[in-house]
Amino acid sequence: MGDPHKKFVKDKFDRIVRNYDLVNFLGSFGQDVLWRKEVARELSSAEPPLLDLCCGPFTLSKEIHKKNPSPMFALDLSLEMLVYGMRKRAFPGLFPLCGDAEELPFKDYSFGGISIAFGFRNLTKREKALSEFYRVLKPGGLLVILEFSRPTLPVFKSLYRLYLHYFMPLLGGILTGDKEAYQYLANSIEAFPSQEKVCEMLKKAGFEDISVKTLTLGVVSLYKGIRR
Numbered sequence: 001m002g003d004p005h006k007k008f009v010k011d012k013f014d015r016i017v018r019n020y021d022l023v024n025f026l027g028s029f030g031q032d033v034l035w036r037k038e039v040a041r042e043l044s045s046a047e048p049p050l051l052d053l054c055c056g057p058f059t060l061s062k063e064i065h066k067k068n069p070s071p072m073f074a075l076d077l078s079l080e081m082l083v084y085g086m087r088k089r090a091f092p093g094l095f096p097l098c099g100d101a102e103e104l105p106f107k108d109y110s111f112g113g114i115s116i117a118f119g120f121r122n123l124t125k126r127e128k129a130l131s132e133f134y135r136v137l138k139p140g141g142l143l144v145i146l147e148f149s150r151p152t153l154p155v156f157k158s159l160y161r162l163y164l165h166y167f168m169p170l171l172g173g174i175l176t177g178d179k180e181a182y183q184y185l186a187n188s189i190e191a192f193p194s195q196e197k198v199c200e201m202l203k204k205a206g207f208e209d210i211s212v213k214t215l216t217l218g219v220v221s222l223y224k225g226i227r228r
């Protein structure tokens with residue numbers, strides 16, 4: 001793997017896999033379950049097959065499968081995540097793949113729906129990735145991106161930053177043994193583009209009917225776009 005950022009991200013996720021879901025659940029006060037349900041609802045009527053990118057241990061893949069039991073390809077850079085997920089959450093019609101979301105190993109017009117939860121932030125070539133998502137979607141196909149954003153409410157904003165930079169690395173460090181992975185989480189959230197910029201990127205990639213929904217006071221945003 002030539003890209004040092006990609007290697008860093010892959011190594012971090014390989015390391016934290018065991019308690020990854022638990023940290024998400026505790027760290028978000030259970031909100032992460034609701035965020036993923038929201039994505040699953042959006043994709044409930046998407047045409048088969050589906051693609052879940054940066055799928056981790058299939059946390060979102062499984063949630064989508066409950067609402068839309070179409071065949072689903074689930075791709076992640078971390079083999080450890082996929083292996084752990086297969087032990088915990090395998091379901092009929094799931095096709096796991098170890099690969100890079102920036103270079104998809106699929107033909108044009110392959111999928112009716114694509115999801116990517118908390119993975120887009122980790123990509124370095126986001127424009128290229130979006131053009132890949134567009135390429136492999138069928139006409140009328142739906143892209144749903146779930147990603148952290150930055151709350152703007154004055155007091156909440158400051159409390160959230162303290163929580164993100166101090167409490168999350170502490171919690172993540174204790175439960176996964178890798179505090180640095182959660183310092184990276186905080187820094188990557190701070191560096192991630194605004195909602196407006198993400199929508200612009202979607203538009204530039206060719207998506208239409210773009211919308212963004214703010215969840216949990218701006219902690220997370222859900223973006224949608226259609227491939228025409």
Ligand SMILES: C[S@@+](CC[C@H](N)C(=O)[O-])C[C@H]1O[C@@H](n2cnc3c(N)ncnc32)[C@H](O)[C@@H]1O
Pocket residue numbers: 006009010013053054055056057058059060075076077078081099100101102116117118119122123
């Ligand atoms: C925060 S986890 C999200 C997992 C899952 N989507 C969820 O909702 O919990 C991000 C995942 O993205 C994966 N990832 C990071 N960069 C990637 C890339 N370039 N291609 C594919 N997967 C990538 C990581 O290995 C990790 O499993």
